[in-house]
Amino acid sequence: MTILVTGGTGILGRPTVELLRAAGHDVRILSRSTGGDLSTGAGVTGALEGVGTVLHLATSASTRDVRQTQRLVDAARATGVTHVVYISIVGVDTVPYSYYRAKFACEQIIEASGIPFTILRATQFHSFVAMIPRAQRRLPVIFSLNAPDQPIKVEEVAERLVELVAAAPSGLVADIGGPQQLTVREAIAIWQRAAGTRKPVWTIPLGGKMMRAMRAGEHMPGLPGYGRGTFAEYAEHEARP
Numbered sequence: 001m002t003i004l005v006t007g008g009t010g011i012l013g014r015p016t017v018e019l020l021r022a023a024g025h026d027v028r029i030l031s032r033s034t035g036g037d038l039s040t041g042a043g044v045t046g047a048l049e050g051v052g053t054v055l056h057l058a059t060s061a062s063t064r065d066v067r068q069t070q071r072l073v074d075a076a077r078a079t080g081v082t083h084v085v086y087i088s089i090v091g092v093d094t095v096p097y098s099y100y101r102a103k104f105a106c107e108q109i110i111e112a113s114g115i116p117f118t119i120l121r122a123t124q125f126h127s128f129v130a131m132i133p134r135a136q137r138r139l140p141v142i143f144s145l146n147a148p149d150q151p152i153k154v155e156e157v158a159e160r161l162v163e164l165v166a167a168a169p170s171g172l173v174a175d176i177g178g179p180q181q182l183t184v185r186e187a188i189a190i191w192q193r194a195a196g197t198r199k200p201v202w203t204i205p206l207g208g209k210m211m212r213a214m215r216a217g218e219h220m221p222g223l224p225g226y227g228r229g230t231f232a233e234y235a236e237h238e239a240r241p
C-alpha cells in the first residue's frame with residue numbers, strides 16, 4: 001500500500017522519502033509545493049486515497065501544527081489509514097515552549113485518534129544548530145545561547161523512521177539523539193574552525209523557564225546517543241567557505 005509522507009519536501013522529508021523509495025515503498029508526498037495544504041485541507045483527502053501508512057513530518061514551525069494535525073488525522077481515520085507515524089521532539093512534554101506544547105498536543109491528537117500509531121521524538125538536526133552561526137554570518141560577532149544540545153544527523157532520523165514505518169505500530173518509542181552533548185558555544189567554535197573564521201562569540205545569559213529546562217537537559221535523551229554522526233563532521237562538510 002502507498003505511504004503518504006506529509007512534509008516530504010522538507011529537511012527531514014527529503015532523505016526519508018529517498019530511503020523509503022530505495023526500500024521499494026510506493027511513496028506519495030503531501031506538501032504545499034506538491035499541491036496539498038494542511039492549513040486549508042486542499043488535496044488532503046485525495047492524497048490519502050489508497051494509503052495505509054501516513055508518515056507525518058509536515059510542520060508550520062508554529063502552533064498551527066495542532067489544527068493541521070487534527071485535520072490530517074480526521075481525514076486519515078475517514079479513509080481507513082491503519083498506521084500514523086509522527087516525528088516529534090525530545091522534551092515536548094516538559095520544556096515550556098509554545099512550539100513544543102503544540103507538538104505535544106499533536107502527539108495527543110494522534111494517540112486519541114483510534115488509529116494505531118508510532119511517535120518518535122528526536123533532538124535537533126545538525127542543520128538547525130548551524131542556523132545560529134549561519135544566520136549571523138554578516139555580523140562581526142556571533143551571539144550564542146547558554147544551553148547545551150545533543151544534535152543528530154538528519155539521515156539517521158530518516159533511517160529510524162523507515163524502520164518504524166516497516167514495523168507494527170509501536171506507540172511512543174525510545175527518544176533518539178546524537179552521539180555528543182555540546183553547548184551552543186562549543187558548536188559555534190566547531191563551526192568557526194571548519195569555516196576558517198574567528199569572530200568573537202558573545203553568550204546571551206537568557207533566563208526564564210524554557211532556558212532553565214534546557215540547561216537541565218530536558219530536551220536531550222542522554223548518552224550514549226542513538227546517532228553516530230557528529231556536528232564536527234557536518235560542519236566539515238557544510239561550513240567550508
Ligand SMILES: NC(=O)c1ccc[n+]([C@@H]2O[C@H](COP(=O)([O-])OP(=O)(O)OC[C@H]3O[C@@H](n4cnc5c(N)ncnc54)[C@H](OP(=O)(O)O)[C@@H]3O)[C@@H](O)[C@H]2O)c1
Nearest residue numbers: 007009010011012031032033037038039058059124125128
Ligand atoms: N529541524 C529539527 O531540528 C527537528 C528536530 C526534531 C524534530 N523535528 C520535526 O521534524 C519535522 C520536519 O522538520 P523539518 O526541519 O524537516 O521541517 P522543514 O524543513 O521546515 O519542512 C517542513 C515541511 O512541511 C511542509 N509544509 C509546511 N506547511 C505545510 C502545509 N500547510 N501543508 C502541507 N505541508 C506543509 C513543507 O513543504 P511546503 O513548504 O512545500 O508546504 C515541508 O515539506 C517537524 O515536525 C519538526 O518538528 C525537527
